[in-house]
Amino acid sequence: MDTLYYLIQNTLPVTIPLLLVALGGMFSERSGIINIALEGIMLFGAFFGCFFVYLVQGTSMNAQTVLLLGMLVAAVAGYVFSQLLSFATVNLNADQTITGTSLNMLVPAVILLFSKMKFNSDGITTDINFYIKEVPGLGSIPVLGKMFFQNTYLTVYIGFLFLIISAIVFYKTKFGLRLRACGEHPHAADSVGINVYHMRHAGVAISGVLAGVGGFFYSVGIMDGNIGGHTGVAGFGFLALAVMIFGQWKPIKILFAALFFAFLRTLAYSVPLIPFLDGLHINQTFYKMLPYIATMVVLAFTSKKSSAPKAEGIPYDMSQR
Amino acid sequence: MQVKNKIAKLTKSKGYSSFTAALLAIFIGLIIGYIIMLIASPANSLSGIAMVLVGGASRLGDVFYFATPILMTGLAVGFAFKMGMFNIGASGQYTMGMFFALYAGFMWDLPAGIHWIVCVLAGMIGGLLWGLIPGILKAILNVNEVITSIMFNYIGMYLVDMLIQGNATMYISSKTRTDYLPSTAQITSLGVQNSNVNLSIFIAVAFAIILFIVLNKTTFGYELKATGFNKNASTYAGMNGKRNIILTMAIAGAMAGLGGAFAILAPSTIPGSSMTYEPINVIAANGFNGIAVALLANSNPLGIIFSSIFVSYIQRGGTLASLFGYKPEIIDIVIAVIIYFSAFALFMKTVVAEVLKRRKTEKASTGINSDQPLSATEKEDV
Numbered sequence: 001m002d003t004l005y006y007l008i009q010n011t012l013p014v015t016i017p018l019l020l021v022a023l024g025g026m027f028s029e030r031s032g033i034i035n036i037a038l039e040g041i042m043l044f045g046a047f048f049g050c051f052f053v054y055l056v057q058g059t060s061m062n063a064q065t066v067l068l069l070g071m072l073v074a075a076v077a078g079y080v081f082s083q084l085l086s087f088a089t090v091n092l093n094a095d096q097t098i099t100g101t102s103l104n105m106l107v108p109a110v111i112l113l114f115s116k117m118k119f120n121s122d123g124i125t126t127d128i129n130f131y132i133k134e135v136p137g138l139g140s141i142p143v144l145g146k147m148f149f150q151n152t153y154l155t156v157y158i159g160f161l162f163l164i165i166s167a168i169v170f171y172k173t174k175f176g177l178r179l180r181a182c183g184e185h186p187h188a189a190d191s192v193g194i195n196v197y198h199m200r201h202a203g204v205a206i207s208g209v210l211a212g213v214g215g216f217f218y219s220v221g222i223m224d225g226n227i228g229g230h231t232g233v234a235g236f237g238f239l240a241l242a243v244m245i246f247g248q249w250k251p252i253k254i255l256f257a258a259l260f261f262a263f264l265r266t267l268a269y270s271v272p273l274i275p276f277l278d279g280l281h282i283n284q285t286f287y288k289m290l291p292y293i294a295t296m297v298v299l300a301f302t303s304k305k306s307s308a309p310k311a312e313g314i315p316y317d318m319s320q321r
Numbered sequence: 322m323q324v325k326n327k328i329a330k331l332t333k334s335k336g337y338s339s340f341t342a343a344l345l346a347i348f349i350g351l352i353i354g355y356i357i358m359l360i361a362s363p364a365n366s367l368s369g370i371a372m373v374l375v376g377g378a379s380r381l382g383d384v385f386y387f388a389t390p391i392l393m394t395g396l397a398v399g400f401a402f403k404m405g406m407f408n409i410g411a412s413g414q415y416t417m418g419m420f421f422a423l424y425a426g427f428m429w430d431l432p433a434g435i436h437w438i439v440c441v442l443a444g445m446i447g448g449l450l451w452g453l454i455p456g457i458l459k460a461i462l463n464v465n466e467v468i469t470s471i472m473f474n475y476i477g478m479y480l481v482d483m484l485i486q487g488n489a490t491m492y493i494s495s496k497t498r499t500d501y502l503p504s505t506a507q508i509t510s511l512g513v514q515n516s517n518v519n520l521s522i523f524i525a526v527a528f529a530i531i532l533f534i535v536l537n538k539t540t541f542g543y544e545l546k547a548t549g550f551n552k553n554a555s556t557y558a559g560m561n562g563k564r565n566i567i568l569t570m571a572i573a574g575a576m577a578g579l580g581g582a583f584a585i586l587a588p589s590t591i592p593g594s595s596m597t598y599e600p601i602n603v604i605a606a607n608g609f610n611g612i613a614v615a616l617l618a619n620s621n622p623l624g625i626i627f628s629s630i631f632v633s634y635i636q637r638g639g640t641l642a643s644l645f646g647y648k649p650e651i652i653d654i655v656i657a658v659i660i661y662f663s664a665f666a667l668f669m670k671t672v673v674a675e676v677l678k679r680r681k682t683e684k685a686s687t688g689i690n691s692d693q694p695l696s697a698t699e700k701e702d703v
Contacts, residue, residue, distance in 0.1 A: 036467065084661070094665035097407050097467060098616060102660035105609055109653030116648050117361060230603060238471045245468065285483035288602075292475045295468075296458075303464040 003274055007266055009151045013221030015255075015262035016159030017042070017214040017233075021240035022247060022254045023166045024210030030170075030183040030249060031203025032196075032311045036100030037085050038211045039237025040107040044081045045212025046219040046227045047111050049074035050124040053225055057128045064154050067130050067220060071158070071213055078212015079205055081107075086204035090197055093315035104237075112229035123228030130154065130220050155217040162210065167251040179203055183309030186316045196316045211237065235292075242295040246302060249309065264291045339619035343628070343663060346617070350659035351635075354651050358642075365645040372645065373652070376638035382516025386587065388633035390415070392525045393580025394611025395629050396532055397452070399620035401466075401573040403536060404565065405549035410455060410470025411577040412608025413477030414448040418578025419585045419598060419605075420481040421447025423499060426506035426586065427491045436505035441524075441582045448578015449571050451477055456570025460563040466570070474604050482600035492600070502586070502595040510588040517590060521583040526626055528576065533622040545569060580607065613656045616663045632656065 021038050028035035035041075049070040056066055084103060088094040115123050134140075135149035148156075170176040181189040182199040190196050218236055219227045227233075243261055247254030268287030271277045277287075354373065358366040377384050394411040401408035422444035431439055455469040485492050491499050508519040536542035544565055547555040556562050584607065585596050614632055618624030639652030 088661065088665050092665040097409075098612075098664040099661060101409060101609075101612055102657050102664060105613075105660065106654060106657035109650045109657060113357070113648050113650040113654065116650070235471070235475050238468070238475075242468055242472070245465070283483050283487060285479050285486070289476050289479040289483075292472045292479075295472050296464075296476070299464045299468060299472075300458055300462050303462055 005146050005150075006273065007263070007270065008147045010270065011259065011262045011266045012148070012156045013153050013217075014265055015258045016155050016221060017218035017236055018240050018243050018258040018262055019159055019255055020162055020214035020217065021211045021237060022243040022258055023163065023251060024207035024214065025241055025244040026207075026247075026249050026251065026254060027166070027170075027179070027210070028203045028207035029244070029312050030309050031179045031200045032183040032186060032309060032314070032316065033086070033089055033200050033204050034096040034100065034313045035082075035085065035204065035207050035211075036097050036241070037082070037103040037237075038100075038207070038240055039233060039235065040100075040104040041078050041081050041085075041208055041211035042215030042218060042233045042237045042240075043107045043111065043227070044215065045074035045078040046215035046233060047107075047124065048077035048212075049216030050126055050219050050225060050227045053126045053128055054124050057126055063128050063130055064132075066128060067154055070220075071216055074212040074216035075209045076212070078208040078210070078215065080208075081212070082204050082208020085208075086201050089315065090200045090204070093317070096313055096315075108229045108232055111227075115229055122230050123226060126225040128225055130225060153217075153221050155221050159217065162213070163251060163255060166210075170251055175202070180309075182316075183311055186311050187318075187320075190316075190318065200316070211240075214240070239291060239295065242299060245308075246295075246298050248302075261291050261294065264294055339621075340624075343617045343619065346659045346662035347631075349662050350655045353658045354655040357651055357654060358647055361651075362646055365647070369642045369645045369647050372642040373635055373638035373655075376641035377634035377636075380516070380637050380641070382511075382513035382518040384630060384633050384637050385522045386516055386518040387636060388629045389519075389522045389525050389587075390580040390584040390607045391610045391614050391632060392522075392529065392625060392629035393583060394577050394608050395614030395618065395625040396529055396611075396622060397448075397573040397577035397580070398611045399615035399618065399622065399625050400532055400536075400576065401569055402615060402620040403549050404545045404569045405552065406459070406566070406569065407467050408452070408470060408570065408573045408577075409467055409612065410452065410473045410608070411573075411580075411611045412605045413470065413474035414451040414574040414577035415581040415584075415605050415608045415611075416474075416481050417451040417477050417574075418444035418448035418581030420484065420581075421578065422506075422582035422585050423485070423491060423502070423598065426502045427488075427500070431505065433505040436503070437508050437586055440506050440586055441508070441521075441579065444578045444582025444586075445575045446578070448581060449575040452574015452577065453567065453571045456567040456574075459570070460566040474608070478602065478604050482602055485598065485600050497601070498597040498599045501593065501597065504588075504593075504595075506586060507588040507595055508583070508586045515590055517587045517596075519587050521587070525579070525583065528579065529622045529626045532572075532576075536622065541565070541568070577608065577611070580611070581605070610656065613660050616660055 021042055025035050025038055052070045052073040053066055081103070085099055088099045089096045112122060115121055130153055132152050132154060133150070139145045139149040141149070178189065178194045179199050179202065181194060182196050186196045215233055218233050219225060239261060243257045244254060247257040268290050271284055271287050355366065355370045358369045394415055397411045397414060398408050422440045425440040425443035429439065451473060455466050455473055458464040458469050459466045485499060486494070493500050508521050510517070510519050536546065544555065544560045547558070547560060548562055548565055552562065585598060587596050589595050610632060614625055614629045617628035617631070635655065636652050639649045642651070643649060
């Protein structure tokens with residue numbers, strides 16, 4: 001039972017970055033822009049979030065306040081960086097995949113350059129402890145308290161809050177409906193007076209904010225508040241894309257997809273603690289491959305009847321029919 | 322007059338405009354590199370950027386040596402691009418090729434002269450397999466090749482690290498790297514002093530030429546490009562799209578695998594040593610540099626020869642710029658910026674071409690308001 005608690009407690013902080021970034025990808029793709037740059041945006045957000053933490057860690061600020069402020073910094077950083085993508089793809093009709101790839105290549109180089117010049121290391125190391133041993137009150141609820149309110153991070157609750165807000169914006173507002181229309185049939189959307197360019201800018205901007213925050217939460221929940229240029233976010237941006245596809249571009253399904261991948265990853269990293277798996281004596285690197293292999297298998301089974309937005313990846317050209 | 326006509330014809334050709342687009346992107350990239358240097362250390366910035374621009378000339382051997390792997394990964398990306406597929410998995414294919422070459426180098430005892438050729442072929446097969454699987458998944462199950470190849474980058478990297486760490490002949494755990502390869506497995510050096518440049522650069526160039534011929538002079542190449550232009554039309558014309566997808570990805574993978582083999586089998590300047598691989602769970606950067614190389618050359622195999630040499634050239638310059646205290650990451654930034662701009666340089670190019678075309682038709686039919694479609698440039702004012 002302790003193993004189960006341990007797995008759940010450790011799965012949730014891993015789920016949140018995947019969830020947020022996949023939601024970001026969803027907003028972008030449902031508006032019609034493929035966002036391969038999620039990985040880069042995550043790293044960019046994580047870097048600025050951590051840099052903020054680094055700057056304030058000497059002061060007497062409460063750790064959770066620092067986390068919230070760092071989140072805002074990361075969100076702004078993610079938004080700013082995502083503008084590079086939307087400028088090239090929406091305004092200049094650039095190839096979305098290539099632009100995204102170039103942005104992914106840009107970020108680690110920038111971070112390495114900056115960190116080497118400023119800290120003479122590969123990244124930023126902070127020493128603030130964001131860990132929550134037990135949420136007051138809620139943590140003492142039997143079973144559930146132990147599962148969800150002990151040994152955790154604030155990021156988990158914020159992440160679920162973001163999920164709820166995203167789902168509401170996506171399905172219950174005029175904006176969400178218009179955004180989805182632009183990803184399916186931009187010409188039809190245009191014919192009823194929706195500005196496709198604005199909607200696509202908005203989609204990419206939201207994905208930038210969510211991916212920036214997701215990146216910061218990655219560094220908080222998985223890297224103990226550190227971030228490095230070489231390891232980056234270990235492909236979480238790409239995994240999030242797979243999560244989004246597995247989740248069929250829908251918020252709630254994305255949550256379950258993210259839980260699935262996060263669970264696999266947690267399992268991979270806690271093999272020595274699980275007597276059964278440890279007894280199999282399989283190389284630990286094999287377990288590290290597991291989330292990626294699972295992604296492949298899942299995609300192989302779900303891609304045939306893909307429900308991808310119809311107009312994604314195609315620059316909007318008014319004069320076409 | 323004839324010369325003038327020829328020049329006019331040349332400047333209006335497609336190749337010329339993609340060349341100018343690439344030059345524009347390179348220019349912007351270098352300017353941004355200079356600005357970064359200016360911010361980092363203003364006093365040395367001029368000597369720094371000068372070193373980036375001319376430094377490579379003093380290390381020509383190394384320029385060609387480092388150009389070889391990215392030439393191959395560039396071909397891997399560019400060839401798939403011609404079919405309209407984005408082979409972002411060159412890194413994984415490269416790593417796989419490297420592993421297969423290493424395996425053949427360590428585990429098989431073959432006479433000198435044959436050994437390295439076998440290793441190179443093994444590397445090619447390794448890369449081919451790693452490109453083949455995403456190809457099959459794409460053709461049969463319609464899995465997006467971008468996601469598949471990214472996943473295969475990670476799977477390949479972890480798999481290779483695991484296999485190398487588990488092999489006592491290949492891996493020295495105390496040094497966390499592979500052992501030195503036997504000298505029979507190393508590619509013959511060209512004998513340039515202080516440089517690892519070797520025969521493989523010629524093999525790489527030969528492959529670029531072969532791919533150029535395949536693309537432009539064979540039915541397969543024609544079908545491939547037709548599929549890249551319009552998938553539905555090529556299917557309608559009776560081309561076997563699925564087979565072509567699988568073949569393209571396999572060939573692309575083989576190219577990247579060769580790149581990995583060329584990189585690891587290169588001779589060392591220090592006798593008795595060799596290139597080594599460190600299994601540290603990092604994705605090979607050469608695969609991503611291949612994307613830059615392919616884009617700069619507009620995926621033309623012959624252009625890729627030159628763009629790979631160019632990228633290698635400024636990389637050497639960037640390494641030498643560290644003499645002035647600049648970090649070599651500046652070049653990575655420059656390369657990323659170049660890709661970013663070449664992504665819409667292609668767009669700028671079409672706009673320029675369209676404007677030129679319209680001016681021409683307007684000249685031909687003055688007064689008659691032709692029903693030209695709205696160009697993409699006019700979208701902002703709606």
